[in-house]
Amino acid sequence: MKPQLTLQTPLELPHQEISNYLNQLWISEDTDNSGANTFTLIVWQPAWLEQCLVQTGLLNGPITGNLSSEIIEVAKKFILDECLPHTTSLNSDELLNLLKKNLSNKDFEDFRGQFFESSISTLNPRRLITLAPTLKNNSEIKTFVSAYCPLSDSSGMQPICGDLVVIRGDSHSINQKGLKIIEELAINELPSWLWWNGSLDESPEIFDYFTNHGLRLIIDTALGSPNRCLKVLDYLRKSNKAINDLNWIRLKSWRESLAMIFDPPARRPILDHISDIDVDIAGEHMLQALFLISWISDKLEWTFVKVERDKEFMKIEFERKNGEKIYTSINPLPLGNPSIHLGQVIGLRLISKISEMQKNNTCVILGCESVECIRLEAGGMADMQLIEQVVPNSFSSSESDVSKLLGSSRGNTSPLFENTIKIALQIFNSFN
Amino acid sequence: MYSTLSNPLRLGLRQERVISPQCLVIFGASGDLTHRKLIPALFELFLQRRLPSEFAIVGCARRPWTDNEFREKMQIKLSEQISGNEKEWEHFSNYLFYESVDLQQSDHVVNLSKRLNEIDKTQATHGNRTFYLSVSPNFYSSGCKALKAAGLIDDPKKSRVVIEKPFGRDYYSAQKLNKIVQSCADESQIYRIDHYLGKETVQNILVLRFANTIFEPIWNRNYISSVQITSSETVGVEDRAGYYESSGALRDMLQNHLTQMLAVTAMEPPGKFEPEAIRNEKAKVLQATKLADENEPWKCCIRGQYVEGGNSLNRLKGYRQEDGVNLNSTTETYVATKVFVDNWRWQGVPFYLRTGKRLPKRLGEIVLTFKDVPVHLFESTIINPAPNQLILRIQPNEGATFKFEVKSPGSGMKSRPVEMEFSYDESFGEPSDEGYVRLLADAMLSDPTLFTRSDEVEAAWKLYTPLIELMDNSPWKLPIYNYESMTWGPPESDQLLSKDNIFWRRP
Numbered sequence: 001m002k003p004q005l006t007l008q009t010p011l012e013l014p015h016q017e018i019s020n021y022l023n024q025l026w027i028s029e030d031t032d033n034s035g036a037n038t039f040t041l042i043v044w045q046p047a048w049l050e051q052c053l054v055q056t057g058l059l060n061g062p063i064t065g066n067l068s069s070e071i072i073e074v075a076k077k078f079i080l081d082e083c084l085p086h087t088t089s090l091n092s093d094e095l096l097n098l099l100k101k102n103l104s105n106k107d108f109e110d111f112r113g114q115f116f117e118s119s120i121s122t123l124n125p126r127r128l129i130t131l132a133p134t135l136k137n138n139s140e141i142k143t144f145v146s147a148y149c150p151l152s153d154s155s156g157m158q159p160i161c162g163d164l165v166v167i168r169g170d171s172h173s174i175n176q177k178g179l180k181i182i183e184e185l186a187i188n189e190l191p192s193w194l195w196w197n198g199s200l201d202e203s204p205e206i207f208d209y210f211t212n213h214g215l216r217l218i219i220d221t222a223l224g225s226p227n228r229c230l231k232v233l234d235y236l237r238k239s240n241k242a243i244n245d246l247n248w249i250r251l252k253s254w255r256e257s258l259a260m261i262f263d264p265p266a267r268r269p270i271l272d273h274i275s276d277i278d279v280d281i282a283g284e285h286m287l288q289a290l291f292l293i294s295w296i297s298d299k300l301e302w303t304f305v306k307v308e309r310d311k312e313f314m315k316i317e318f319e320r321k322n323g324e325k326i327y328t329s330i331n332p333l334p335l336g337n338p339s340i341h342l343g344q345v346i347g348l349r350l351i352s353k354i355s356e357m358q359k360n361n362t363c364v365i366l367g368c369e370s371v372e373c374i375r376l377e378a379g380g381m382a383d384m385q386l387i388e389q390v391v392p393n394s395f396s397s398s399e400s401d402v403s404k405l406l407g408s409s410r411g412n413t414s415p416l417f418e419n420t421i422k423i424a425l426q427i428f429n430s431f432n
Numbered sequence: 433m434y435s436t437l438s439n440p441l442r443l444g445l446r447q448e449r450v451i452s453p454q455c456l457v458i459f460g461a462s463g464d465l466t467h468r469k470l471i472p473a474l475f476e477l478f479l480q481r482r483l484p485s486e487f488a489i490v491g492c493a494r495r496p497w498t499d500n501e502f503r504e505k506m507q508i509k510l511s512e513q514i515s516g517n518e519k520e521w522e523h524f525s526n527y528l529f530y531e532s533v534d535l536q537q538s539d540h541v542v543n544l545s546k547r548l549n550e551i552d553k554t555q556a557t558h559g560n561r562t563f564y565l566s567v568s569p570n571f572y573s574s575g576c577k578a579l580k581a582a583g584l585i586d587d588p589k590k591s592r593v594v595i596e597k598p599f600g601r602d603y604y605s606a607q608k609l610n611k612i613v614q615s616c617a618d619e620s621q622i623y624r625i626d627h628y629l630g631k632e633t634v635q636n637i638l639v640l641r642f643a644n645t646i647f648e649p650i651w652n653r654n655y656i657s658s659v660q661i662t663s664s665e666t667v668g669v670e671d672r673a674g675y676y677e678s679s680g681a682l683r684d685m686l687q688n689h690l691t692q693m694l695a696v697t698a699m700e701p702p703g704k705f706e707p708e709a710i711r712n713e714k715a716k717v718l719q720a721t722k723l724a725d726e727n728e729p730w731k732c733c734i735r736g737q738y739v740e741g742g743n744s745l746n747r748l749k750g751y752r753q754e755d756g757v758n759l760n761s762t763t764e765t766y767v768a769t770k771v772f773v774d775n776w777r778w779q780g781v782p783f784y785l786r787t788g789k790r791l792p793k794r795l796g797e798i799v800l801t802f803k804d805v806p807v808h809l810f811e812s813t814i815i816n817p818a819p820n821q822l823i824l825r826i827q828p829n830e831g832a833t834f835k836f837e838v839k840s841p842g843s844g845m846k847s848r849p850v851e852m853e854f855s856y857d858e859s860f861g862e863p864s865d866e867g868y869v870r871l872l873a874d875a876m877l878s879d880p881t882l883f884t885r886s887d888e889v890e891a892a893w894k895l896y897t898p899l900i901e902l903m904d905n906s907p908w909k910l911p912i913y914n915y916e917s918m919t920w921g922p923p924e925s926d927q928l929l930s931k932d933n934i935f936w937r938r939p
Contacts, residue, residue, distance in 0.1 A: 258441055
């Protein structure tokens with residue numbers, strides 16, 4: 001379990017009193033410590049799976065908002081017990097709907113907003129606001145508040161403190177009242193981030209509220225239907241809003257590994273003769289693979305020609321400046337033990353045809369495991385010069401990805417991602 | 433011949449740390465270092481889009497230039513680098529400002545303070561300031577005092593002072609200078625620069641040692657028989673005679689650059705990759721380092737001075753014939769020394785350090801020679817099997833070479849040495865940044881990892897104190913040997929090693 005941020009249970013207060021309470025809190029404390037001069041982090045924290053598992057009695061409470069290994073294990077066992085397909089995602093509606101059939105009416109302790117990975121707390125957010133929507137409808141808004149002072153590893157450092165607010169209630173009441181509370185809690189002189197730690201399909205009115213309020217957004221396009229995710233990206237891009245997508249960030253080791261292959265100048269000519277790219281993904285969510293292909297095409301200055309989509313694959317054709325065609329495909333593979341992130345890239349094969357003689361051509365294979373490399377090297381790929389590499393899976397949690405982002409980003413959209421989105425949208429729009 | 437084009441997939445991929453809004457104040461802005469190293473490094477950072485838009489560079493010197501004059505002068509000096517990047521320079525030059533300042537005059541520093549406040553407002557630099565003392569070492573103390581008196585370095589979180597080498601002339605002066613500087617600013621605000629530490633290949637020593645499992649187990653007295661550290665230059669004293677005459681190779685190169693290379697080569701692994709953890713280990717290893725013979729230090733050091741040389745087409749002057757050099761100068765342009773690191777890891781392993789001007793090649797390298805095999809089973813194609821060597825090339829052709837024995841082709845079982853190569857150029861195909869690019873960015877990011885701490889500087893001076901005392905008090909005991917320009921130093925330097933049956937590597 002992640003460390004608890006506050007030493008004391010947050011105090012339940014009527015929302016009208018929160019601002020006043022927080023002001024008093026900082027005035028009455030040590031005068032040198034008026035709170036960290038950093039940023040506000042607002043987290044949309046539905047934790048639907050955990051709530052369902054606790055409410056059905058499959059998991060003991062309390063609800064913490066953390067996707068622990070215990071939650072994953074229990075959910076996977078439930079999938080097997082209910083004879084759902086092994087490939088069922090932990091975020092799928094199918095799973096959640098089945099769980100919702102057996103919810104109890106008991107109340108469970110809800111500690112969401114109190115547990116954060118130390119990688120986030122050591123960044124000293126000035127204000128952490130957690131929006132904790134409840135499964136039960138008709139839950140009125142409840143607000144909790146506390147100060148916190150993460151201890152630093154370096155001795156002698158004075159702790160830098162922040163405060164923490166939890167707004168709990170059903171989605172409707174959060175939309176009606178919770179958002180107003182957030183407005184009252186805004187610290188205008190500090191930047192504010194919103195981490196939408198849920199599907200982009202849910203509560204669009206709440207999400208839209210945030211997109212229209214100048215916050216720096218952190219989203220995860222692996223959560224939510226590709227259609228909705230791309231619409232969100234399109235809207236944010238057109239309205240010049242900063243976008244930070246964890247699904248793109250998780251692609252980093254693939255982009256880095258592929259770039260690394262072509263660092264030696266002797267290998268650069270291979271890039272001018274790429275004819276085929278095949279990307280394997282776990283599950284059917286094609287967005288991350290689409291990002292990967294779009295990024296490569298942007299960097300190598302290919303022009304998108306056409307796309308063909310089937311239930312089982314997506315084929316995208318590009319053209320090089322000299323008119324040569326490049327054929328790419330995205331192939332969803334059913335995995336028995338899928339990643340908690342939908343549609344993660346698990347393999348990439350790139351073929352470069354420099355001559356008619358097969359042995360002079362090159363096949364680059366990146367696989368997340370040796371098994372995947374073996375799959376991709378089948379079909380006579382070894383007749384070519386084979387460059388293979390295993391790309392280690394990124395096991396970092398979403399919180400760890402978010403903390404890296406908060407620690408290094410200035411809040412704007414990465415230019416690489418911006419260009420990638422443009423091409424991904426161009427491809428996606430041509431079959432919609 | 434490899435393509436020099438950038439790897440298109442690499443573009444934009446490198447995630448650099450973000451420099452906060454910042455005002456960099458350069459004292460000594462009319463000097464060589466500013467236009468030769470500092471402004472080019474800052475322009476490079478700008479081209480790499482690593483400078484924040486809320487940024488300013490304020491050049492300070494006694495000359496009564498205006499902002500525009502400063503911009504024009506820098507533009508002329510950097511014309512080669514600007515070529516092809518004219519638009520970028522136009523944008524970058526808007527960050528350049530100039531203030532005429534004599535650090536000895538308090539009203540000048542007060543005026544500077546006012547100007548910086550104005551620039552803070554126009555450039556939105558939020559009072560974050562880095563002061564770079566690129567002035568004569570004589571002004572380091574008074575410069576720091578003046579900054580302190582004007583209240584410019586009162587906030588340890590928002591202000592930093594970068595100090596160029598040489599930091600002191602010997603152990604005692606370095607100690608004294610440290611005391612003065614530390615009375616003006618917190619140690620965490622002081623960045624003593626050694627541009628060798630900014631070199632990619634020097635930092636790579638840490639990665640090579642501590643990111644691989646194969647090197648660390650053999651990186652000790654059980655497997656390594658000796659270490660050679662060389663930094664050689666082909667150029668002579670050029671236009672630096674004024675400074676060099678009072679400095680010499682020991683103070684100019686050995687005490688700082690070579691000793692820092694020794695520290696990163698010999699240090700213990702830090703517990704964490706954090707500035708203080710690394711600097712603690714470097715300080716510890718320097719404190720454990722001693723001259724090979726402290727009682728008779730003249731036996732472990734050779735000094736030299738270049739005399740005429742070169743060929744008929746390119747005749748080179750001797751040091752004493754250079755402009756500004758005393759005809760009877762006893763300043764060394766070459767120094768070689770032998771030291772031991774008295775700790776468990778390195779007990780008994782000699783470290784040979786040499787540096788000089790007008791040597792045949794410009795290079796920096798560290799050579800780790802491994803112990804001989806216990807029994808020679810195979811006859812060698814040369815007289816004896818060559819010992820295994822790991823050669824870390826700091827410059828040029830940055831990379832590493834590992835020398836080992838293999839079977840020589842043929843029906844017999846003779847061995848011969850071969851080399852396994854790693855070259856930055858061949859692996860990455862992109863030039864690494866100049867040391868100042870990295871170090872200026874680090875200072876503005878408040879990252880002191882690659883800067884030397886007060887105890888490191890003092891330990892490095894203390895190490896050479898017996899030699900400095902000899903040079904100052906009994907110079908005849910540490911004579912200057914002549915060497916012909918464009919040769920590898922005086923023959924006496926070979927004897928320093930040949931006594932141990934070792935030879936300098938001829939790179």
